[in-house]
Amino acid sequence: MTRKALASETRRTSAGLGYRMVGTGRPLLLLHGLMVSGEMFDPLAERLQGEFRMLIPDLRGHGASGAMAPPFDVESMAGDVAELLDETDSGSAAVLGYSHGGAVAQALARVRPSSVGRLFLVCTYACNVSTLRERMEGWALVALLSFVRPATLAGAILQPSQGGGERSLTADQVAWLRMIMGANGRAQMRGAAEGLLTFDSRPWLKDIRAPTLVIAGADDTAVPAHHFDALTLGIPGAMGAAVQGAGHTLIWTHTDELADLVRDHARLA
Numbered sequence: 001m002t003r004k005a006l007a008s009e010t011r012r013t014s015a016g017l018g019y020r021m022v023g024t025g026r027p028l029l030l031l032h033g034l035m036v037s038g039e040m041f042d043p044l045a046e047r048l049q050g051e052f053r054m055l056i057p058d059l060r061g062h063g064a065s066g067a068m069a070p071p072f073d074v075e076s077m078a079g080d081v082a083e084l085l086d087e088t089d090s091g092s093a094a095v096l097g098y099s100h101g102g103a104v105a106q107a108l109a110r111v112r113p114s115s116v117g118r119l120f121l122v123c124t125y126a127c128n129v130s131t132l133r134e135r136m137e138g139w140a141l142v143a144l145l146s147f148v149r150p151a152t153l154a155g156a157i158l159q160p161s162q163g164g165g166e167r168s169l170t171a172d173q174v175a176w177l178r179m180i181m182g183a184n185g186r187a188q189m190r191g192a193a194e195g196l197l198t199f200d201s202r203p204w205l206k207d208i209r210a211p212t213l214v215i216a217g218a219d220d221t222a223v224p225a226h227h228f229d230a231l232t233l234g235i236p237g238a239m240g241a242a243v244q245g246a247g248h249t250l251i252w253t254h255t256d257e258l259a260d261l262v263r264d265h266a267r268l269a
Helices: 038-048 074-087 100-111 132-144 150-157 171-182 186-197 202-207 225-234 255-267
Strands: 018-022 026-031 052-057 093-098 116-122 212-217 239-243
Touching: 018 038, 026 038, 026 074, 026 100, 026 255, 038 052, 038 171, 038 255, 052 074, 074 100, 074 186, 093 100, 093 255, 100 116, 100 186, 100 202, 116 255, 132 186, 150 171, 202 225, 212 225, 212 255, 225 239, 239 255
Parallel strands: 026 052, 026 093, 093 116, 116 212, 212 239
Antiparallel strands: 018 052
16 A cells, blocks of 8 residues: 555645645745655655644646646746745745755755755755766666656666665555656656756855755765765855665655754754
């Protein structure tokens, strides 16, 4: 049996961005990874809903925002979530970006610094194609998405053995994540993957002023340690935390540890 989504009504911005609002407390914007949707945050949101009012959008082209028109680049997605913050009167919110969502979070912090009170960058990068191998893998993904459905890719990529260390994704979690990925359109995911090939925040990381915590899985092979180093060294005053025994799926295998890091960093003055 797959897990059920955290109960919350899907709303839309005037531009058509689908989002959910969960919990009460300080505003926290959660930005998901490539080829999934905001539903990926449900386990984390369940733990934080008594402390944060979480805005959980489906980024342009993904999930409930699948009908939005291109382009699907990082800058357009950042513009969408800036409008979401405006239309929900969220003021200055904490922003957590996971993987691809971390690129969107950085772009938001650059173009709308007044909207980002605190920044969490989880399992993410300043440039996802900074090595030859990464560039080859990026273009290979774009090529695959020219003729392979996200559901097919999900079946090949997601396995119960993933997770890192002693913890792995359960069969339940794998089925749930395959369902989320499979709901996305191939053309939209190809456009989003292409958008990541041109994203590179390294020249302007120094301009990010929001207090930042960079979180990595110590055993993450999808986003290796050099990306963690680029962000922690490039953003002024950034702090870093590596979750031991965790890989790129730490949000599901180490949910409690991630929730504690968010709580602790959010309490800092």
